[in-house]
Amino acid sequence: LLWAGVWALGMWWTDRSRRAWGLLAGLLWGEMMLTRIDMFxxxxxxxxxxxxxxxxxxxxxxxxxYFLPLFLLTLHSFAHAWWQSRPYFLNTFGLGLNLLRRFAIVPVAALFLLVLLAVLFRRYPRRALAAHWMRWQRPAVIVAMAVILLLAAYAWFVRPYGQAGVRVWNNWFAAEQVTVADRENLQRLGWYLSPLGVWLGVMGSCWLLWRWQRGRRLEMGATLFVGLFFSLLYLWRLQNNPILIYGLRRYVPAVMPFAILAGAGLLAWLPARRQKWARVGGIALVLLWLGGLAWGARGLVRQVDARGLVAQLDAAANELPAASVLLFNDPAPVGLGDFMGMPLQFLHQRYAFTLHDVAQLARGDLAARLQGAIRGWQAEGYAVYWVGDPAWLTEQGVSFSPAADITLRAGTLEGSRDHRPRQILAREWALTLYEIEP
Structure with missing residues (x-):
């Protein structure tokens, strides 16, 4: 959606009478707002x-x-965020507002620049502005390229070895404290693109800047804006759990495609040069990059996490009566009751509920209400199972008997935070079921 929208925007801008291209560009970026809350x-x-x-x-x-569908779909995405995913929305934009308060000069400077541009465009003829731009564009682009190179060198060679950029995050999802080392973000991007790929992306972004100032095509300018903005944002601070899958999702929409596009553009340009060293060097870099990606992917390309787990869960569900209710006694914030309970309920129609803190049942009449619900289910012909430690049932004087021991096994890629995942871990989940007697 993001990059197709950039392409459609460029097609519309070359001839704004082509309404279909404008509509397509507006719809693509508008739909993108509904899929990624950070794309505003x-x-x-x-x-x-x-x-x-x-x-x-x-x-x-x-x-x-172009503008109307983009605006309406953005409003739709805000409405969805507020009424259907408010905690996530406030968490994401609460961080943004906090950053704006800490670095208030940034939005103030952006607003001032926008007003200044509006005044300049309004007061001065286009030819005069174009003449000034032609005079200063090359120095400005050279400065921008130098800034990119200096920031990349700092992020790769200096920042990872300092104390800044390390923080501790309370991860309620896994009930643990996570050390987030934002200082290593650029090096960790090399886990996925290879170190050579990262530096080709850096050099390629400079090359794109140079090409843009010569041609000034809108789609290239939009590509640079999106790619450089999100690269600076997420390489400065990941804004997420650094574990593989959560960290990677920050880079997938914009950062990685931009780096690959910039690097590939540079490598396509080099062999077209007349100099022999440029042609040979370009081809050699292509082979090295592809070889590095292939080497990094060894052992992982054919890996399918939790292979066979669905079939095992199907077999486990078939051991239960069609009319059954499972109560998972699972204190983990997100545990077996959630991972196994959801497919049991939505794929196999075995109703599943998770009790994250049975101690809370002592409050008020919660225990009596739960026992009443159990009796109601049994009266309707459902077999009710308790999954996990049955101590609470014993305390309440509820009769139960052992029903089944279910063990699920599968291999999964390790979820590392401080190195590129390599190992395939053998995982095992044990479920002990007790049937609650009428």
Whole structure:
């Protein structure tokens, strides 16, 4: 959605009378807002376009084919975030608001720059502005390229060995404290792209900047804006659990595609040079990069986590009566009651509930209400099973008998935080079921 939207935006901008391209671009980025809550930042591109058109007096009703669906779908995504995923929404944007309070100069400077651009576009003829830009564009781009190279060198060679960029995060999901080493983010990006791939991405982004100042195509400018913004944001601070799958999802939408695109563009440009060293060097870099990716993927390409677990769970469900209710006594914030209970309920129609803290049943009449629910299920013909430690049943004087011991086994990739995952771990989950007697 993100990169297809960039492409469609470029196609529409070359001829804004092509309404279908504008509609497609607006829909693509609008739908993207519904899939990734952190993508609201890309609104910087449409806002700059809107300021440009308005200050030049070039806004037309046909432009609504792009801006209107994008705006309406963004409102839809905000409504969904507020009424259906409010905790996640507030957690994500609460962090953003906190950063804005700490670094208030950033939004103030951005607003000032936007107003300044609007005034310049409004007051000065386009030819005069173009002349000034032509005079200063090369020095400005060279400075930007130097900043990118310096930041990359700092993030790779200096930041990982300092004390800044390390924090402790209370992970309620796994009931543990997690050390987040944001200082190593760029090096860890090399886990997925290879170190050579990271540096090709850095050099390629500089090459894209240089190409953009010569051609100034909108899609290339939007690509640079999106890629550089999200790279700076998430390589500075991951904003997530650094474990493999959670850390990787921050990079997948924008950071990794941008690095691959920039690196591939640079490698495609080198062999087209007349110099023999450029052609040979470009081909050698391609082979080294692909070889590094293949070497890093060895043993993982064919790995399927939890292979065979579905069949084992099917067999376990078949051992239970069709009319059954399972009560998981599972104190983990997210544990077996959640991982196994959901497929048992939604795939096999065995109702499953998780009791995360049975001690809380002592409050008020909760224990009596639970026992009443159990009796009600049994009266309707359901077999009720207690999964886990039956101490609470004994304390309450509830009669029960051992019903089954179910063991599930599967191999999964290790969930490491401080090194690239390599090992396949043999996992085992044991479920002890007790049938509650009527």
């Amino acid at each position: 930042f890309v609104w910087g591109v449409p806002l700059l376009l809107l300021v440009w058109l308005w200050t030049r007096g070039e806004t037309r009703r046909r432009d609504g084919w």
